[in-house]
Amino acid sequence: MAKSKVQFVCTDCGAEFAKWAGQCSECKAWNTITEFRPGKATVAQARKQGFAGQLSTIAKLSDVSLDEKQRIHTGIGELDRVLGGGLVPGSAILIGGHPGAGKSTILLQTTCKLAAEQSVLYVTGEESLQQVAMRAKRLRLPTDQLNALAETSVEQILQTCNDVQPKILVIDSIQVVHVETVESAPGSVSQVRESAALLTQYAKATGTVLLLVGHVTKDGSLAGPKVLEHMIDASVMLESSGDSRFRTLRAIKNRFGAVNELGVFAMMEYGLKEVANPSAIFLNQHEKPAPGSLVTVAWEGTRPILIELQALVDESHYGNPKRVTVGLDTNRLTMLLAVLNRHAGVFTGDQDVFINLVGGMRVNETSSDLAMLLAVLSSLRDKPLDQQLCVFGEVGLSGEIRPVPNGQERLNEAAKHGFTHAIVPKGNMPKQGVAGLTINAVTRLDEALSLLR
Known part of the structure; x- marks a missing residue:
């Protein structure tokens, strides 16, 4: 042999x-x-089972049909937003997250709703059918139309799919299923790679929506080979903090929609519930103004979100002052403190500086630069800022305030939530203004600081 x-x-x-x-x-x-250890040729095996499609042929790009496939709406608005408007037939979607984040819960809620109009097959490899049925009963979900299967063999799953012909196929999870021709344990690089390849080929050939559940490692990255993320069409991550009932669903990769789109949910007694107004849960709840607290407007995917940014500046009792951030880039904080010292004359070299975004949010863009420095100055001087003030803008190394994308939409969101004052870059100053909002446009860091005196 x-x-x-x-x-x-x-x-x-x-x-x-x-x-x-x-x-x-x-x-x-x-x-x-x-x-x-690669198994037998996956494509040949797929053709043997009759779902690999026709042989590839050359076509002029101009002759390719541009008719968009009708998306399947999940009935959950935040999930549709993250996916770019709904499920695309023939697409493979990977949903990752830490244990207990709610991956199986949101998929069970989605499939129970879709089963009333679509043929759905929910394959569980980690739980028994009785456990899945108990969870659905606890969540008070309609289960009379949902087809469920407890199986870990990819060959058996595909054979069942050939008989049932589902429009939506859920695999919970990709780390526990296996291909019989691969000589390794489930969850290994070879098993995850071959299993995902066979399932993705089936989805492309039959127009089935494939939803894969993926586990994550201790550092938050998806377990298994990195090539898994290259094989699928969309990758979304369900994130949660241990002390919060809120969950954020973020698109990391999406061939059919915006990347970094954000959906917000709340874990309730009967499953995950959409948060229609995410800004409300990230705003401050102080009864009176507090030093170092300021609201900024972040842009997540296709919408603005108001977030409270908190700064704490305290005298350092050690030789090396600390620079700690939660939800922001620590290296960027160090750089901005140098800009604050050089161009505004505010020295923090002997101070510990801590920055926190309320609600466990994480912001990767630079629009929070100006708000971060103003919050640091407020804490350093122990002088509270106006609770009706919102700030956004990028700070350059020469002390200039640079405009950020979607400034008009950010200001509209602030006005909608009752803010009356805003400090923004001059390049983001709207021509028509915003009703109920007094806007101060600045070009330099020292101009912004002078507005606080």
């Missing part, structure tokens, strides 16, 4: 090697190269 070929694959970047090494030469990660 011929010995199967052995390869070595980096679980972070998917690079392949002929032999094992301690460090991946592509992504420079250590101890990420694992043994990979």
